Amino acid sequence: MKRKNPELHQSDLTLPKFSSSAEECFLYNWLNKPVFIGEVLQPSDHLCGPPLDSLQQLDVFLVLGTPELDAVLQAHAKVWHLYNDHFRPTQRGKVSIALSSHWIKPQRMSEKNIKECQKSLDFVLGWFAKPIFIDGDYPESMRSNLSSLLPEFSEVEKKYIKGTADFFALSFGATLSFQLLDSHMKFQQLESISLRQLLYWISSEYNNPQIFIVENSWFVSGSTKRDDAKYIYYLKKFIMETLKAIRYDGVNVFGYTVWSLLDGFEWHRGYSIRRGLFYVDFQSHDKKLMPKSSVLFYQKLIEKNGFPPLPENQPIEGIFPCGFAWGIVDNYIQVDTTPAQFLDSNVYVWDVHQTKKLIKVDGVFTSKRKRHCVDFAAIRLQISLLQEMHVTHFHFSLKWSLILPLGNLSLINHTLVHYYQCFASELLRVNITPVVALWQPMTENQELPVSLAKYGAWENPETVQAFVEYAKFCFTSLGDHVKFWITMNEPSVKNLTYTAGHNLLKAHAKAWHLYDKEFRRSQKGKISIALQADWVEPACPFSRNDQQVADRILEFDIGWLAEPIFGNGDYPQVMRAWLHQRNSVDLYNFHLPYFSEDEKKLIQGSFDFFALSHYTTTLVGWEKEDALKYDHYLEVQMINDITWLHSPSRAAVVPWGLRKLLKWVKAKYGDVPIYVMANGIDDDQNMVHDKLRVYYIQNYINEALKAYTLDNVNLQGYFVYSFNDKTAPKYGLYSYITNQYEPKPSMKHYREIIDNNGFPGPETPELICPEEIASCPECHFFRTRKSLLAFISFIFVAFIVTIFFITYYSKRVERRYK
Numbered sequence: 001m002k003r004k005n006p007e008l009h010q011s012d013l014t015l016p017k018f019s020s021s022a023e024e025c026f027l028y029n030w031l032n033k034p035v036f037i038g039e040v041l042q043p044s045d046h047l048c049g050p051p052l053d054s055l056q057q058l059d060v061f062l063v064l065g066t067p068e069l070d071a072v073l074q075a076h077a078k079v080w081h082l083y084n085d086h087f088r089p090t091q092r093g094k095v096s097i098a099l100s101s102h103w104i105k106p107q108r109m110s111e112k113n114i115k116e117c118q119k120s121l122d123f124v125l126g127w128f129a130k131p132i133f134i135d136g137d138y139p140e141s142m143r144s145n146l147s148s149l150l151p152e153f154s155e156v157e158k159k160y161i162k163g164t165a166d167f168f169a170l171s172f173g174a175t176l177s178f179q180l181l182d183s184h185m186k187f188q189q190l191e192s193i194s195l196r197q198l199l200y201w202i203s204s205e206y207n208n209p210q211i212f213i214v215e216n217s218w219f220v221s222g223s224t225k226r227d228d229a230k231y232i233y234y235l236k237k238f239i240m241e242t243l244k245a246i247r248y249d250g251v252n253v254f255g256y257t258v259w260s261l262l263d264g265f266e267w268h269r270g271y272s273i274r275r276g277l278f279y280v281d282f283q284s285h286d287k288k289l290m291p292k293s294s295v296l297f298y299q300k301l302i303e304k305n306g307f308p309p310l311p312e313n314q315p316i317e318g319i320f321p322c323g324f325a326w327g328i329v330d331n332y333i334q335v336d337t338t339p340a341q342f343l344d345s346n347v348y349v350w351d352v353h354q355t356k357k358l359i360k361v362d363g364v365f366t367s368k369r370k371r372h373c374v375d376f377a378a379i380r381l382q383i384s385l386l387q388e389m390h391v392t393h394f395h396f397s398l399k400w401s402l403i404l405p406l407g408n409l410s411l412i413n414h415t416l417v418h419y420y421q422c423f424a425s426e427l428l429r430v431n432i433t434p435v436v437a438l439w440q441p442m443t444e445n446q447e448l449p450v451s452l453a454k455y456g457a458w459e460n461p462e463t464v465q466a467f468v469e470y471a472k473f474c475f476t477s478l479g480d481h482v483k484f485w486i487t488m489n490e491p492s493v494k495n496l497t498y499t500a501g502h503n504l505l506k507a508h509a510k511a512w513h514l515y516d517k518e519f520r521r522s523q524k525g526k527i528s529i530a531l532q533a534d535w536v537e538p539a540c541p542f543s544r545n546d547q548q549v550a551d552r553i554l555e556f557d558i559g560w561l562a563e564p565i566f567g568n569g570d571y572p573q574v575m576r577a578w579l580h581q582r583n584s585v586d587l588y589n590f591h592l593p594y595f596s597e598d599e600k601k602l603i604q605g606s607f608d609f610f611a612l613s614h615y616t617t618t619l620v621g622w623e624k625e626d627a628l629k630y631d632h633y634l635e636v637q638m639i640n641d642i643t644w645l646h647s648p649s650r651a652a653v654v655p656w657g658l659r660k661l662l663k664w665v666k667a668k669y670g671d672v673p674i675y676v677m678a679n680g681i682d683d684d685q686n687m688v689h690d691k692l693r694v695y696y697i698q699n700y701i702n703e704a705l706k707a708y709t710l711d712n713v714n715l716q717g718y719f720v721y722s723f724n725d726k727t728a729p730k731y732g733l734y735s736y737i738t739n740q741y742e743p744k745p746s747m748k749h750y751r752e753i754i755d756n757n758g759f760p761g762p763e764t765p766e767l768i769c770p771e772e773i774a775s776c777p778e779c780h781f782f783r784t785r786k787s788l789l790a791f792i793s794f795i796f797v798a799f800i801v802t803i804f805f806i807t808y809y810s811k812r813v814e815r816r817y818k
Contacts, residue, residue: 073161172195219273239306331440512528530678610674662713
């Protein structure tokens with residue numbers, strides 16, 4: 001690049017000789033080497049120290065060098081005084097200098113690291129800001145580190161420079177920030193994109209000046225055209241942080257400017273990135289301009305002057321219907337089949353003098369007694385915790401691999417089955433309805449018996465019949481206590497092949513028809529499948545292409561297994577069309593199997609309700625921006641809205657996504673009864689107040705209430721995930737430490753919502769629900785033997801009548817003889 005000031009050369013500068021550290025050497029080069037905007041230094045340009053790849057500095061001057069530092073500040077000061085003395089009285093304008101900065105945070109919260117962060121800001125921003133906004137001189141950290149390298153200002157010069165700005169003009173992100181700052185200027189600390197913290201620091205450091213953000217932006221890939229979702233969400237973040245700085249931190253910000261209007265040449269990055277609100281086709285002859293999605297976003301934001309509360313996002317008051325299922329989930333209950341001491345037939349003697357232990361007496365035994373449910377101590381503890389929560393339903397999964405280890409009835413774990421029977425009966429005893437899933441994919445074998453997992457798992461058609469036999473065994477063994485069945489709980493479509501999914505659907509349908517024909521009449525239960533259903537939202541709300549991508553992902557993630565059951569008996573047409581298109585243009589061969597007409601009839605309608613698990617919402621777009629988050633198979637880019645709340649595992653907290661999902665299910669599959677079978681978030685186990693989960697539960701349930709009351713969704717129940725941290729670390733409503741369970745604040749908050757049956761307000765009409773009759777698991781014996789009961793009743797009545805007549809005639813005979 002041609003120098004803009006050819007008469008300035010390195011030979012014109014007098015450079016002192018000194019021995020210094022690499023850091024000091026870099027700073028020395030930075031201060032003394034004439035560098036022009038956009039110029040890239042070459043290794044041969046360096047005077048000492050390590051090579052410097054590139055240098056970015058303020059946009060308000062052209063040349064940097066020690067002899068010019070004071071000249072730049074004095075030139076600015078002279079211009080300010082010129083305007084102030086001769087033009088301000090008539091023009092009534094403002095003048096300042098635009099300073100670019102980054103933000104830095106300490107690697108660790110130590111005094112040394114905090115001082116290094118201060119030094120980093122002093123060397124980048126304070127270099128010019130302190131002389132102008134404070135005292136007319138450079139920061140002390142610069143003077144102490146660079147000693148005699150910095151020029152000295154006279155007292156007159158200091159007074160002349162001090163105060164020569166009518167406002168603080170800040171550039172954040174256009175030049176220095178976002179990994180563009182040289183590593184030496186970070187002083188081994190961590191760069192951050194927190195504009196709010198920078199604004200607060202400027203306000204505190206420079207006596208609360210008026211701040212005008214004159215440049216602020218993010219960037220997208222040079223290949224991204226008009227749907228620049230990534231740009232939108234970073235722009236949203238920066239403007240929200242500016243608003244927070246104004247409202248919560250008292251920072252005096254009076255203006256904001258986006259960088260930039262058009263795509264352009266980005267200096268050392270060339271055309272590899274884009275920053276403009278308008279797309280420029282650099283390949284076209286006339287360099288055609290087209291507005292991007294970010295233009296529409298920024299336009300709407302300006303019209304609203306920020307982010308006013310949306311009516312649809314405001315919480316509502318109201319209650320759920322009578323009989324609403326309030327539940328909690330535990331993927332697998334704690335199973336402890338250790339025999340109680342009362343079942344031990346051995347006799348022991350306590351050695352109180354020597355070993356202090358129990359010694360078994362050989363050859364002496366007591367009579368054995370039958371095993372009872374009360375012998376399982378683990379059941380009593382879990383039931384008591386559930387009672388404390390006030391839930392009406394408890395959802396857990398059986399372990400197929402442990403109940404039938406060989407995958408068939410040749411080997412049955414009767415002890416485990418008895419444990420499940422006891423657990424379910426104890427739940428009923430305290431009026432908690434057990435909701436039991438036959439199978440849930442967990443661990444490396446998908447929780448299948450080893451013999452089935454070894455030979456293809458769900459890829460093998462034999463697994464279908466094995467599942468039906470297993471289901472029949474469970475219905476027979478547990479059906480007296482379980483009236484709420486789930487065939488498969490959250491089968492992960494991410495880990496399913498199309499063949500496996502095909503067999504899984506047939507297995508579910510056969511199990512449903514088995515229950516419907518052989519068990520429903522006597523057991524009077526209901527059964528369905530539970531699908532994981534996270535909501536998918538178009539990243540650019542103004543983009544038709546992004547909406548098409550979102551619709552496609554919903555069909556692949558939910559419709560794949562839902563459409564055959566709740567829809568027309570076959571896979572979504574969107575899936576078939578997309579896979580046909582992919583197979584015709586790619587080397588892939590994705591075969592989506594076909595159902596026979598009999599199989600369609602078998603699968604279609606095999607449900608009693610729609611059960612779904614929902615945890616979060618994902619943004620998707622069609623523009624390829626980040627290769628690591630791009631799905632080439634479905635041609636979808638995953639996008640993250642960095643303004644959303646996120647859990648420690650980076651799961652987004654988006655309550656309105658649940659309401660949109662429930663409306664989508666109703667619109668697609670009709671007025672089907674819906675249960676939210678799992679809804680929860682992870683949180684930091686060290687967080688005492690459990691605030692994130694409290695917020696999550698409160699707002700997700702409120703969105704479910706909106707779906708019920710405002711959208712007329714037939715919502716029948718809601719279950720929180722999960723019961724405790726022992727079985728689901730970081731997700732539980734109970735913490736678990738050293739064999740002790742402690743309720744978290746989120747459990748108490750959920751209990752309060754359950755007790756209120758929602759969110760009643762002063763104007764909420766009182767809902768009078770009929771008292772539920774306590775369940776009686778022992779009554780099933782009599783309900784299923786009505787003929788026998790009728791016969792016994794007849795015999796009993798005949799006996800009473802006979803006794804009556806015998807007594808009557810006996811008394812008449814006695815009176816006759818008297």
